[in-house]
Amino acid sequence: MSQLFNESEQLVYNSCKKSFLSLWSYANPIGKNSKELCDILIVCYSDIIIISVKDISITDSGDISIGWKQWRKRAIDASQNRYMELNDGLKETAT
Known part of the structure; x- marks a missing residue:
C-alpha cells in the first residue's frame, strides 16, 4: 500500500x-x-x-444553486474524463 x-x-x-x-x-x-x-x-x-x-467544500457564494454548480464542476465533472480514460486504459490492458 x-x-x-x-x-x-x-x-x-x-x-x-x-x-x-x-x-x-x-x-x-x-x-x-x-x-x-x-x-x-x-x-x-x-x-x-x-x-x-x-x-472539496461548497463555496459560500450567497446562492446555494450557484455554489452547488461550482462544487459539482470541481468535484465531479473535472474528474469524469480522467477516470473514463483510466477505465479505457484498463480495458485495453485486459485484452
Whole structure:
C-alpha cells in the first residue's frame, strides 16, 4: 500500500481494510506516467472498482444553486474524463 495523504483517503482505506475488499485493493496506485491513478483500485478477476475521494467544500457564494454548480464542476465533472480514460486504459490492458 502506498502512503495515504488525507483523512478522506484514510476513511476509504479503513473501510476496505475492514471488509473483504482489502484482499484486492491497492491504495494510491501509480500509473506509467508516475501519476496517481486513483485513491483506491479494487481488482477481482475481471471486475474493477475505481474509487476517487474528493475533499472539496461548497463555496459560500450567497446562492446555494450557484455554489452547488461550482462544487459539482470541481468535484465531479473535472474528474469524469480522467477516470473514463483510466477505465479505457484498463480495458485495453485486459485484452
